[in-house]
Amino acid sequence: TLTVQLLAFHVYDYAVLLIGVGLVFVLFSKNDFRINLGTGLLGFGFVFLSLKIMSDSMSPLQGNELFRQVIAALADAPIVAILLSAALTAVIQSSAATLGIALALAENGLIPLDAALYLMLGANIGTCSTALLASLQSPVEARRVAWAHVLFKIFGVILFVPFLGYFQDLVLLTSQDLSRQIANAHTLFNTIMALFFLPLLAPFGKFVVKLVPEKAEEKKFGPLYLDNHMLGTPSLALGQAAREMLRASDIVREMLVDVIKVFQSNDPSLITALKDRDNLVDMLDREIRLYLTRLSAVNLTDAQSRRAVALLEATRDIENMGDIIDRNIMPMAVKRIQKGLMFSEEGMKEIILFHKRIIDNFDMAISAFAGNDRDLANRVLRNKEEFSIVERELVQAHLERLRKGLRESIETSHIHLDIIGNLARINAHITHIIYPVIEETRVARREDTSIEKMSEL
Known part of the structure; x- marks a missing residue:
């Protein structure tokens, strides 16, 4: 969410500066904190630079009638747009990248807000694939967290779809800039869903535990024979x-x-x-x-x-x-x-x-x-x-x-x-x-x- 907000503020204009500072820290620092800071700056810098290049490369699409027709078709088919966005995000394993594409399209006037909202919802589902794949060989607690993440996002999208018109009106109030509107929509979606699920955490947790049971070999290890009732x-x-x-x-x-x-x-x-x-x-x-x-x-x-x-x-x-x-x-x-x-x-x-x-x-x-x-x-x-x-x-x-x-x-x-x-x-x-x-x-x-x-x- 923070990354998308930074992208909307055109931070990628400073991508080269971030890469330069990060490189200096990594190459010339002996302090672990500075090396880690430099590595982080390098990562952000390269992400922002790649999105800047991608945004610039989309300018020629402004005159492409076929591309405009595809975007218009997606705007008229929300379910298809959400599924395609989820699939794209699952493949590239980054919701920030998918939303970066949406921001680049918006800056070049190639996508309306409603279509961007569908991409945003799909990206929130697709980003769960990373945690889900990483948890396949992990302990049951990790698998449950991954599935909770997936279900949280899917339930959130299902709950939002019927009210997208009202949500779009709310987003329009946050800014006049389309890029900022997309970033704010992403932030609002996650904030509203977090507040909605907060009182439901206990029953939701029980549901996830039943959905993802322990394997026989994962049963918690502990004493089998130390019965306190026998102490007498x-x-x-x-x-x-x-x-x-x-x-x-x-x-x-x-x-x-x-x-x-x-x-x-x-x-x-x-x-x-x-x-x-x-x-x-x-x-x-x-x-x-x-x-x-x-x-x-x-x-x-x-x-x-x-x-x-x-x-x-x-x-x-x-x-x-x-x-x-x-x-x-x-x-x-x-x-x-x-x-x-x-x-x-x-x-x-x-x-x-x-x-x-x-x-x-x-x-x-x-x-x-x-x-x-x-x-x-x-x-x-x-x-x-x-x-x-x-x-x-x-x-x-x-x-x-x-x-x-x-x-x-x-x-x-x-x-x-x-x-x-x-x-x-x-x-x-x-x-x-x-x-x-x-x-x-x-x-x-x-x-x-x-x-x-x-x-x-």
Whole structure:
């Protein structure tokens, strides 16, 4: 709307000046604000210059009888004129450009006000195509906004068409200049429609939500099992918290699996997907902590208190694993992709094998925690020392390749060692998950011993 008003004021006479000033800012400024300002001035300058050229080129059409007949026919067929204008605007994706054409025609005496109004209404519909196309692969909120824009404009045009005669009389009062009348009509149309729809926003919003429903995969992510109604029954609440923790662990396992795929495929989209999943884990971690904090206000038995603490610690370990992947390993992947670096064949094989063993250990630890399985927990604990030995062996093997002068190993040494170190950190969190299982077994043994002694007495 502002652009059209500027065009009506013949600002395009200063197009070359705007381009010159914008170019100076872009080429000679180091300040981001001035560079952005210069870019904006360049954009406006080129738009105004192109419209000035277009306006000048239409002068010969003044004597063209066929062109005048086409314009007259459009003035007599408002629906056709509106549809053609909408189609033109959709193709060039700019209502300002379509209205710029209308202004150029008006300045050369080639179009009456009523025909210009039809072009204005069509341009308002056609401009929606840009947002609609941009929203096709966007989240549901973006698609709803785009459709709301489309419906707002279409409803507006439908409401205005029966009253165009009255609207034209109103526009005639705003100025004696036809170009100004067209620009004012555009401003008035959007202002009147905004005021008309303002009290209807709530029902209109509900209509758009029904019109553009969420896809199944877009349902808002959140906790599935943390039911506040179960807080009065701690055993059930702890079970629900455990289920939510396992859900978070499933997401982290997917992240663990995809970590190696990033280094095998060099696919940046996988990095984005991993970051998104880490955000989901962070959210579940926060919700589980809040839920267990509320549960702590209830009178818990000693065993229930220990289980609540174990769940808190396990959730924290799972969340930390996701953070290590997102904040520590992924930056290494980005660096490797950007620099086009490759691991040596031996180094890549070592990372893959170490990674596989960690996933196996992760599965074992989660199973031990979920089932309170002491034997599995002890196996994970025994693996701790073995993993430390393997980590040292991998570092030594890498250093040996460096001594041999293997080019790939030299180029990726820092990244290689960081990956191994961070995978080892993940394994430390995996091992930490099973400590409550082992401790609970010891507590149970002490309690059994106490009961036996009391029985002997």
